[in-house]
Amino acid sequence: MASDDAITIGSTRLAISARAGPYRLPMAGNDRATRAALRSAQAGSANGVEELFRLHWPKAYRAAYLVVHDCAAAEDIAQESFLAAIRALDRFDRRRPFGPWLHRIVVNRAIDWSRSRSARREVGEVIAPDRGEADERSRAAVYSDELTTALSALGPEQRAVVVLRYLLEYTPGEIAQMLELPRGTVNSRLRRGLDQLRVALEAHE
Amino acid sequence: MSGDDRLRELMSRPAPGEDAAGERSLDSARAAFAGHVPRGSHRGVRLGVALVAASMLMLATALTPVGAAVGAWIRDAGGRLVGADDPEPAAQLPASGRLLLNTAGRGAWILDENGSRNKVGNYSEASWSPGGLYLAATDTDGTRLLALTPAGKVRWSIRPPVSTNGMADPDEMPVDDPRWAPSGLRIAYLAGPSIRVIDGDGSNDELLAEEISPVPGAWRPGEDANVVSFVTDRGQIVTANADSGQELWRSAAREKFVQLEWSADGQRLAAVTSDELRILDGEGTSLRRYRLATDHPLAAFGEVHEVAFAPAGSALALTRERGGGAVSEVLLIDSLKPAQKPKPLFSGSGLIASVSWAPDGEWLLVANDGAGEWSFLDVSDPERRRVFADTPRLLGSRPSLPAVSGWCCREPPSP
Numbered sequence: 001m002a003s004d005d006a007i008t009i010g011s012t013r014l015a016i017s018a019r020a021g022p023y024r025l026p027m028a029g030n031d032r033a034t035r036a037a038l039r040s041a042q043a044g045s046a047n048g049v050e051e052l053f054r055l056h057w058p059k060a061y062r063a064a065y066l067v068v069h070d071c072a073a074a075e076d077i078a079q080e081s082f083l084a085a086i087r088a089l090d091r092f093d094r095r096r097p098f099g100p101w102l103h104r105i106v107v108n109r110a111i112d113w114s115r116s117r118s119a120r121r122e123v124g125e126v127i128a129p130d131r132g133e134a135d136e137r138s139r140a141a142v143y144s145d146e147l148t149t150a151l152s153a154l155g156p157e158q159r160a161v162v163v164l165r166y167l168l169e170y171t172p173g174e175i176a177q178m179l180e181l182p183r184g185t186v187n188s189r190l191r192r193g194l195d196q197l198r199v200a201l202e203a204h205e
Numbered sequence: 206m207s208g209d210d211r212l213r214e215l216m217s218r219p220a221p222g223e224d225a226a227g228e229r230s231l232d233s234a235r236a237a238f239a240g241h242v243p244r245g246s247h248r249g250v251r252l253g254v255a256l257v258a259a260s261m262l263m264l265a266t267a268l269t270p271v272g273a274a275v276g277a278w279i280r281d282a283g284g285r286l287v288g289a290d291d292p293e294p295a296a297q298l299p300a301s302g303r304l305l306l307n308t309a310g311r312g313a314w315i316l317d318e319n320g321s322r323n324k325v326g327n328y329s330e331a332s333w334s335p336g337g338l339y340l341a342a343t344d345t346d347g348t349r350l351l352a353l354t355p356a357g358k359v360r361w362s363i364r365p366p367v368s369t370n371g372m373a374d375p376d377e378m379p380v381d382d383p384r385w386a387p388s389g390l391r392i393a394y395l396a397g398p399s400i401r402v403i404d405g406d407g408s409n410d411e412l413l414a415e416e417i418s419p420v421p422g423a424w425r426p427g428e429d430a431n432v433v434s435f436v437t438d439r440g441q442i443v444t445a446n447a448d449s450g451q452e453l454w455r456s457a458a459r460e461k462f463v464q465l466e467w468s469a470d471g472q473r474l475a476a477v478t479s480d481e482l483r484i485l486d487g488e489g490t491s492l493r494r495y496r497l498a499t500d501h502p503l504a505a506f507g508e509v510h511e512v513a514f515a516p517a518g519s520a521l522a523l524t525r526e527r528g529g530g531a532v533s534e535v536l537l538i539d540s541l542k543p544a545q546k547p548k549p550l551f552s553g554s555g556l557i558a559s560v561s562w563a564p565d566g567e568w569l570l571v572a573n574d575g576a577g578e579w580s581f582l583d584v585s586d587p588e589r590r591r592v593f594a595d596t597p598r599l600l601g602s603r604p605s606l607p608a609v610s611g612w613c614c615r616e617p618p619s620p
Contacts, residue, residue, distance in 0.1 A: 075226035
């Protein structure tokens with residue numbers, strides 16, 4: 001299969017430009033910063049671990065919070081997921097994507113936690129989102145009541161799918177893999193979840 | 206703003222308690238890292254096996270002549286062969302050759318077929334040259350590329366130049382994944398967002414291409430010229446003559462490839478994404494796609510993790526996992542017969558980190574990091590296997606899970 005944009009240079013060795021096509025895919029595997037942090041952490045550097053944490057904590061915590069709506073539980077889930085990552089550092093292949101691996105752990109644990117809470121709570125009891133302690137930055141721009149209230153109307157599995165799609169930007173196919181669901185199930189949960197969210201969000205306008 | 210965009214915007218804000226929780230969790234992460242020990246999911250099993258092995262060791266030493274290697278394979282009550290329970294358990298290979306091992310924080314090591322180990326040095330990313338005469342490696346900072354003898358003598362080292370695309374931060378530009386060409390005359394390696402090629406004697410270090418995905422280059426065997434394939438950051442596979450810089454072909458598809466590997470005869474290229482294995486011919490034409498989506502009509506697998514072509518012939522070993530590594534399998538594919546059903550070789554719990562062929566092509570080493578054990582499979586009779594059940598302590602009392610870089614040939618005789 002000859003490429004239309006093959007570059008013939010001649011007898012001297014020259015650099016091939018890798019540019020082809022008008023768009024750029026997300027980096028296969030990890031972004032450069034994560035890869036560098038992983039390498040550093042695997043070489044035994046605490047700074048590498050801290051950098052890895054700094055790069056991935058926000059989304060891990062937000063994902064957990066948006067599924068469980070409980071600050072303490074979100075902290076436990078995100079923290080435990082990072083500790084699992086640290087335990088697995090020695091054998092983690094830097095070519096494999098760290099973010100999706102971490103998010104898979106976070107979201108699956110968050111779903112499990114939410115199911116357990118649902119099983120424990122009384123019928124008719126309304127769980128108000130836990131807004132936790134208001135640190136300085138989160139006072140400035142935290143999740144709005146409209147979002148958290150709208151999300152709490154969805155089941156945990158639906159919330160997880162919506163969070164994976166709109167916060168963590170995974171495709172439906174990737175979500176299907178992470179949650180080990182058929183793609184059709186992911187698509188239908190997304191559709192129903194978004195329909196409910198739109199109604200709830202529009203009601204706040 | 207569309208509804209989707211609004212939802213994204215709402216979700217992109219900080220969550221309540223995010224910063225305070227982050228500070229507490231970072232403290233926990235620091236503490237865990239300071240005292241972290243690789244965690245095997247089969248810690249209990251390993252202990253049980255060790256107890257059985259200890260009792261079998263006593264029986265074995267009673268029956269074998271004095272001076273017989275204590276580190277010999279011992280068969281446990283379940284019929285599996287396991288390593289002896291000593292502080293530095295020995296792992297003898299079932300076939301000739303040497304294993305090259307990379308560890309996090311403990312350098313590169315060579316494990317000989319008789320179980321002896323020697324440390325090459327504090328290097329990373331070590332890989333074999335053809336014939337096992339030399340190694341290519343990087344320093345632990347990822348700033349230097351080196352060529353070494355297996356005994357650890359440095360032949361040459363270089364510090365690659367900063368890439369010309371302006372990314373001047375060395376922390377984000379590690380030297381990585383050196384790979385010797387089958388001719389032994391060139392080494393391809395990654396330097397940040399570029400792929401470079403250098404002569405085997407350390408001369409003529411040149412940039413081959415920029416804006417590259419961090420996937421190791423794959424040399425194509427069986428060519429007169431030194432031909433290498435790599436992945437651009439736009440997800441295209443490019444195959445080029447590394448000597449002239451001429452691009453031979455470029456894939457039309459754009460995918461998130463994580464591994465490329467050529468067959469031993471240079472006629473087929475395996476290209477792996479997280480959910481698909483593609484077999485391409487020597488000109489880049491797609492011959493077969495193994496899709497992994499669970500609801501796809503052609504679905505055959507879970508998540509593909511690693512592929513390895515046999516040292517001769519058309520066989521390809523493929524690992525896959527389900528449930529985040531809860532179940533892992535190794536399958537054998539004939540890349541010349543894409544319609545043929547894959548042959549299952551191995552199934553077990555735990556995450557498989559790598560598969561490595563013995564130089565004779567008759568054994569396959571399956572490194573099950575989740576269980577902390579190596580399984581050596583007889584490819585012609587997968588039921589016949591040998592298991593070394595203590596890989597975390599293979600290189601000493603401090604736990605460390607070694608990564609298998611390659612199973613190469615015996616040490617050549619001294620001139």
